[in-house]
Amino acid sequence: MPPVYEFDRATAVVARDGHRIHDVTVDPGWTIGDKPHGGYLLAILARAAADAAAAVEGPAHPHPLAATATYVAPPALGPAEVHHEVLRRGRGMSQVRARLVQEGRPRVEATITLGRLDPDAEPWWGGTPVPVVPAPEGALPSSTTGPSGMTLPIMDRVDIRLDPATAGFREGRPGGGGELRAWLSFRDGRDPDPLSLLYALDALPPATFEVAEANGWVPTLSLSAYVRAVPAPGPLLVRQRAGLVEARLVDEVCEVWDVRGRLVAQATQLAAIRTR
Amino acid sequence: MPPVYEFDRATAVVARDGHRIHDVTVDPGWTIGDKPHGGYLLAILARAAADAAAAVEGPAHPHPLAATATYVAPPALGPAEVHHEVLRRGRGMSQVRARLVQEGRPRVEATITLGRLDPDAEPWWGGTPVPVVPAPEGALPSSTTGPSGMTLPIMDRVDIRLDPATAGFREGRPGGGGELRAWLSFRDGRDPDPLSLLYALDALPPATFEVAEANGWVPTLSLSAYVRAVPAPGPLLVRQRAGLVEARLVDEVCEVWDVRGRLVAQATQLAAIRTR
Numbered sequence: 001m002p003p004v005y006e007f008d009r010a011t012a013v014v015a016r017d018g019h020r021i022h023d024v025t026v027d028p029g030w031t032i033g034d035k036p037h038g039g040y041l042l043a044i045l046a047r048a049a050a051d052a053a054a055a056v057e058g059p060a061h062p063h064p065l066a067a068t069a070t071y072v073a074p075p076a077l078g079p080a081e082v083h084h085e086v087l088r089r090g091r092g093m094s095q096v097r098a099r100l101v102q103e104g105r106p107r108v109e110a111t112i113t114l115g116r117l118d119p120d121a122e123p124w125w126g127g128t129p130v131p132v133v134p135a136p137e138g139a140l141p142s143s144t145t146g147p148s149g150m151t152l153p154i155m156d157r158v159d160i161r162l163d164p165a166t167a168g169f170r171e172g173r174p175g176g177g178g179e180l181r182a183w184l185s186f187r188d189g190r191d192p193d194p195l196s197l198l199y200a201l202d203a204l205p206p207a208t209f210e211v212a213e214a215n216g217w218v219p220t221l222s223l224s225a226y227v228r229a230v231p232a233p234g235p236l237l238v239r240q241r242a243g244l245v246e247a248r249l250v251d252e253v254c255e256v257w258d259v260r261g262r263l264v265a266q267a268t269q270l271a272a273i274r275t276r
Numbered sequence: 277m278p279p280v281y282e283f284d285r286a287t288a289v290v291a292r293d294g295h296r297i298h299d300v301t302v303d304p305g306w307t308i309g310d311k312p313h314g315g316y317l318l319a320i321l322a323r324a325a326a327d328a329a330a331a332v333e334g335p336a337h338p339h340p341l342a343a344t345a346t347y348v349a350p351p352a353l354g355p356a357e358v359h360h361e362v363l364r365r366g367r368g369m370s371q372v373r374a375r376l377v378q379e380g381r382p383r384v385e386a387t388i389t390l391g392r393l394d395p396d397a398e399p400w401w402g403g404t405p406v407p408v409v410p411a412p413e414g415a416l417p418s419s420t421t422g423p424s425g426m427t428l429p430i431m432d433r434v435d436i437r438l439d440p441a442t443a444g445f446r447e448g449r450p451g452g453g454g455e456l457r458a459w460l461s462f463r464d465g466r467d468p469d470p471l472s473l474l475y476a477l478d479a480l481p482p483a484t485f486e487v488a489e490a491n492g493w494v495p496t497l498s499l500s501a502y503v504r505a506v507p508a509p510g511p512l513l514v515r516q517r518a519g520l521v522e523a524r525l526v527d528e529v530c531e532v533w534d535v536r537g538r539l540v541a542q543a544t545q546l547a548a549i550r551t552r
Contacts, residue, residue, distance in 0.1 A: 065525065066498040066546045068344040070387040072364045072371055087382045088348045093497070095348055097385055106363045109373055109387050111346040113497050113546075118523060124551045125487050126454060127520035178402055211401050221369070221389050222342040224500035226527055226546050228520055244403035244504055244539055247394060249341065251502055251542055263520055266527055268544050270342045270389075270502050275400045 005190035006157050007199070010040070013048040013082065019055035022048040022082040024100075026075050029157055033150045035074050038220045039202030040154075041100060041108050042069045046198055048082035049096035049112040056086055061094045061114035063194040068111050068224045075100055075107040087111075117194055119230040123262070130261040131239055133163045136183040140167050146205070148216070159185050160203065169209040178211045178242035180204045183235045184256075191233040192258065200236050201225045201254045201267035207242040208250055208273055218250070218271045225267040234259030248273055281466035282433050283475070286316070289324040289358065295331035298324040298358040300376075302351050305433055309426045311350050314496045315478030316430075317376060317384050318345045322474055324358035325372035325388040332362055337370045337390035339470040344387050344500045351376055351383040363387075393470055395506040399538070406537040407515055409439045412459040416443050422481070424492070435461050436479065445485040454487045454518035456480045459511045460532075467509040468534065476512050477501045477530045477543035483518040484526055484549055494526070494547045501543040510535030524549055 010027035030040040046064040053061055084098040093115040100108040133139070139161035146152050163181040168174050184203050185192075192200065202225075206218035236256050243251040250273045256265040286303035306316040322340040329337055360374040369391040376384040409415070415437035422428050439457040444450050460479050461468075468476065478501075482494035512532050519527035526549045532541040 066346075068346065068387070068498060068500055070342075070344065070363070070371055070373075070389065087346070087385055095346055095385070097346075109363055109371070111344070111385050111387070111498070113346065121523040123520060123522045125521040126518055126526075127522070222344060222387070222500065222502075224344055224498065224544060226498075226525075226544075228522055228525070228527075242402055243542065244399060245401040246399045246403070246504055247397040249502075249504070250402075251504075266519065266544075268500060268502075268542075 005186065005188050007186055007190055007196055011044045011047050013044065013051055015051060015055065019052050022051065024048065024080050024082055026077050026080050028077045029153050031153045032146065036077065037154055037202065038071060038223060039199040041075065042067055042110060042223065042225065043195055043198045045069065045082060045098040045100060045108060045110040046112050047195060049084055049098045050114055052084045053086055053094040053096055053114050057089050057094065061116055063115055063117045064112050064198060064227050065093065065115045066113040066226050067198055070109045070222050071220050072106045072109060075102055080107070117227070117230045121229060127263040128255055130237060130257040131181055133181050133237060136161045136235055139183055140164055140170065157187055158203065159187050166210055172213065174210045174212055176211065178207050180207050180210055180240045182238050184238050185235040192231040192236055194227045194230060197227050197231060197256060197265040198225050200238055200256050201265055204238055204240040206271065207240040207252050208245065211242055211245065216274055218273050220269050220271045223267060223269040225265065227265050229262055229264045231258035231264045232260045245273060245275060248275060281462065282464050283462055283466055283472055287320045287323050289320065289327055291327060291331065295328050298327065300324065300356050300358055302353050302356050304353045305429050307429045308422065312353065313430055313478065314347060314499060315475040317351065318343055318386060318499065318501065319471055319474045321345065321358060321374040321376060321384060321386040322388050323471060325360055325374045326390055328360045329362055329370040329372055329390050333365050333370065337392055339391060339393045340388050340474060340503050341369065341391045342389040342502050343474055346385045346498050347496050348382045348385060351378055356383070393503070393506045397505060403539040404531055406513060406533040407457055409457050409513060412437045412511055415459055416440055416446065433463055434479065435463050442486055448489065450486045450488055452487065454483050456483050456486055456516045458514050460514050461511040468507040468512055470503045470506060473503050473507060473532060473541040474501050476514055476532050477541050480514055480516040482547065483516040483528050484521065487518055487521065492550055494549050496545050496547045499543060499545040501541065503541050505538055505540045507534035507540045508536045521549060521551060524551060
């Protein structure tokens with residue numbers, strides 16, 4: 001039997017009611033403090049959406065191409081349901097609305113555009129060049145403790161190695177650039193794939209940690225993710241940048257490159273932030 | 277009576293069924309060729325969502341702060357319904373799912389986060405500096421005819437004045453930078469507000485027109501918009517940039533500044549594109 005990796009176990013979905021609902025479990029291991037990780041939740045929703053689309057039309061569109069999530073309320077750990085609705089079945093793409101539900105109430109609302117990424121596709125124009133970052137061996141291993149002593153159970157499952165040039169916040173000296181860069185891999189050796197890129201796009205600490213001294217939790221309101229290519233096996237390079245901080249909201253842009261230096265995923269998010 | 281501006285008339289929503297449904301009209305004047313404009317459609321959905329939220333909780337959250345739309349199928353011109361569901365009523369924000377429906381089928385699926393923007397808010401950190409662009413008088417007025425002779429009825433309603441440095445495509449000579457910059461205003465003198473910024477974030481031609489010779493329609497699959505501030509009266513400056521073109525998909529980033537040079541809105545979109 002092939003190994004079952006942590007990420008696949010924690011995002012498992014079980015269909016019932018003719019694939020109208022999936023049972024899932026919000027895993028206590030994929031948390032920041034006691035809150036489930038937002039990118040992890042989006043991956044659950046996308047996996048359920050792909051399964052729902054496959055039930056209708058076969059496995060033509062296994063990959064999330066675009067996924068937008070609105071975070072309504074933090075889900076509790078434990079059982080949850082994903083309710084979904086196939087909005088469109090096209091030749092090249094399908095679109096599915098998916099909702100994480102607990103106690104009958106929406107926790108995360110998402111819309112997923114599914115398709116099939118060709119592993120041999122090449123960029124035609126553009127794409128951000130991969131940033132120069134010290135090799136993983138020269139980067140700073142992530143800690144399982146966050147600011148103010150918050151526990152980070154997810155760090156037992158993923159290995160995030162920060163570029164020391166963007167890690168001043170770890171010593172209480174934010175660099176002021178509002179940018180984090182890091183290598184990311186699963187500790188159990190699972191290689192990245194289009195689904196796990198949805199997690200990667202929200203994996204780093206808030207880039208605002210490098211703006212000014214951490215002011216606590218930066219909850220995501222809305223996250224939009226694009227998966228652009230099938231990533232090569234190996235660690236991912238992730239860059240998270242803060243945009244405008246105003247009226248207690250911040251936008252952040254995330255880009256992910258695979259080990260070949262190919263831009264494979266992009267995201268923007270709007271999050272709430274406390275400013276002094 | 278105050279004047280009724282074209283944009284307000286064309287985005288009018290009429291509630292029924294206890295505010296569970298709004299009747300709307302997809303206006304033939306807000307079209308590119310015979311297709312309704314995507315940003316215009318998002319503005320209709322946000323206006324209906326704000327009205328739905330106000331029916332439940334009063335006018336506490338009149339402004340769209342974040343709006344994500346998935347374009348399922350181009351709506352026909354004429355009557356449509358907006359179906360919605362209030363996902364969350366918070367103290368500072370509300371979240372509403374809204375769907376444009378025709379003949380019982382979804383055309384546009386959106387999730388809107390609503391709140392109240394303080395007109396006196398100031399940026400706290402970051403924000404992209406406003407680009408230097410010739411004054412509207414020195415910019416190139418928009419044409420009511422697009423590539424391949426496509427008619428652009430919307431251009432009778434909005435005035436888009438392109439920075440000549442990014443208008444090579446108009447003469448069949450794309451500059452290659454994948455960036456467009458333009459001044460934008462309503463022809464009937466309506467000033468911008470948070471709602472109309474949703475339209476502005478999709479107002480320019482595809483930035484891919486400045487990548488290579490226009491290859492036709494670039495339909496948006498997914499659009500995510502953030503409104504960051506109440507814009508000052510006067511023309512808006514809009515910048516649209518193409519990101520990565522790969523596998524017949526392109527991402528674009530849009531930023532909007534008001535006449536004070538304040539960054540007031542941001543968007544990303546993923547669109548389909550033909551490449552040779």
